[in-house]
Amino acid sequence: MTGPIAILGGGQLGRMLGLAGAPLGQSFRFLDENQGAPASMVGEMIVAPYDDQDALARLCDGAQVCTYEFENVPADTAAFIAERIPVYPPPKALEVAQDRLLERRLFADLGIPAPDFCTIDSVEELRAAFADDDSPRLLKARRLGYDGKGQFLLSGAKEAERALDAIGHVPAILDGFVEFEREVSILAVRGRVGSDEERTAFYPLTHNIHRGGILRVSRAPDPDVTPDVEALAQDYARRILDALDYVGVLAVEFFWVRGPDGSAQLLANEIAPRVHNSGHWTIEGAETSQFENHLRAVGGLPLGPTHAVGASAMVNIIGDLPRTEAVLAVPGAHLHLYGKEPRPLRKIGHVTLRADSAVEVERLLERFTRIIG
Numbered sequence: 001m002t003g004p005i006a007i008l009g010g011g012q013l014g015r016m017l018g019l020a021g022a023p024l025g026q027s028f029r030f031l032d033e034n035q036g037a038p039a040s041m042v043g044e045m046i047v048a049p050y051d052d053q054d055a056l057a058r059l060c061d062g063a064q065v066c067t068y069e070f071e072n073v074p075a076d077t078a079a080f081i082a083e084r085i086p087v088y089p090p091p092k093a094l095e096v097a098q099d100r101l102l103e104r105r106l107f108a109d110l111g112i113p114a115p116d117f118c119t120i121d122s123v124e125e126l127r128a129a130f131a132d133d134d135s136p137r138l139l140k141a142r143r144l145g146y147d148g149k150g151q152f153l154l155s156g157a158k159e160a161e162r163a164l165d166a167i168g169h170v171p172a173i174l175d176g177f178v179e180f181e182r183e184v185s186i187l188a189v190r191g192r193v194g195s196d197e198e199r200t201a202f203y204p205l206t207h208n209i210h211r212g213g214i215l216r217v218s219r220a221p222d223p224d225v226t227p228d229v230e231a232l233a234q235d236y237a238r239r240i241l242d243a244l245d246y247v248g249v250l251a252v253e254f255f256w257v258r259g260p261d262g263s264a265q266l267l268a269n270e271i272a273p274r275v276h277n278s279g280h281w282t283i284e285g286a287e288t289s290q291f292e293n294h295l296r297a298v299g300g301l302p303l304g305p306t307h308a309v310g311a312s313a314m315v316n317i318i319g320d321l322p323r324t325e326a327v328l329a330v331p332g333a334h335l336h337l338y339g340k341e342p343r344p345l346r347k348i349g350h351v352t353l354r355a356d357s358a359v360e361v362e363r364l365l366e367r368f369t370r371i372i373g
């Protein structure tokens with residue numbers, strides 16, 4: 001196939017896709033609403049709103065395929081492009097990932113366990129939800145929530161008004177608060193060529209640590225993951241790939257909990273139909289990165305192996321830039337800066353620490369944290 005790959009969104013994920021595609025001889029054309037978006041340095045950039053049809057037509061012109069790096073692509077935008085060139089992952093995946101209710105319904109339809117939840121459309125409903133049980137719950141806007149935004153932790157009915165004010169009185173779901181042992185995610189990838197077995201691959205389960213709803217550290221492979229937990233995550237992810245007729249990288253985030261009999265269980269929290277922050281470690285820590293495999297998948301190329309190479313820990317750089325010299329002085333540290341202006345709580349880069357074993361990575365992480373703070 002010739003022609004550039006069209007990408008909706010020109011943030012850091014677009015930039016890392018561009019960096020991964022260059023050695024494959026691929027070229028890129030991005031559309032982003034903001035001037036100087038991080039992907040500007042790795043391809044042609046069209047700056048326009050996502051509903052600008054002239055700009056969308058220019059994005060498609062001569063392009064082989066379109067993909068996206070954020071899940072809030074407007075449905076009309078995806079439909080407009082899909083009439084002209086193939087869009088992967090399929091727009092159906094966008095529809096589901098944009099609405100927490102549709103996401104949870106998909107999990108239920110596929111027999112994938114998830115946190116207990118109910119829908120909330122009014123303050124009365126929210127108060128009523130606490131009628132017989134005053135345990136803490138998490139109110140989450142159905143749409144447009146990310147990195148803990150559009151969420152409110154309630155300790156009881158008395159906070160109902162405040163919680164709905166905080167999320168802007170939009171339709172929401174109310175999650176039971178899950179006392180998880182850890183958060184894990186799986187990155188699955190499905191290509192366009194070969195048998196289901198040949199065109200499907202999974203990265204090792206990643207252990208994720210969030211603070212304030214934002215991912216801080218990912219570790220992979222997670223030494224505590226047993227083959228049965230890995231198999232469970234793969235089984236659930238495969239059901240989603242099949243149901244959505246999926247092509248590309250898919251991230252599924254889980255809460256790892258203990259069942260009443262002490263067995264490990266995974267509750268699916270959400271999906272992301274794109275390359276994902278919890279897979280950044282794959283750039284140095286896997287045989288083929290999530291970015292390269294996403295491009296191979298959407299471009300109709302064979303997938304690369306997904307096994308880990310040694311062990312990795314990825315640390316997000318949030319808010320302030322560290323001193324480059326200090327980061328690079330840590331052996332095994334790989335620095336990725338996104339070219340974004342530092343701002344409180346903004347992800348502006350990440351560092352992956354890679355070594356031969358998980359024990360060694362922990363040592364590097366301690367050293368890194370001491371130096372960088």
Ligand code: AMP
Nearest residue numbers: 115138146147148175176177178210213
């Ligand atoms: P989300 O936007 O759903 O990924 O939520 C962001 C973070 O909030 C998650 O990674 C968890 O750390 C936390 N969280 C979300 N839902 C729940 C829940 N039902 N119980 C406990 N913690 C949660």
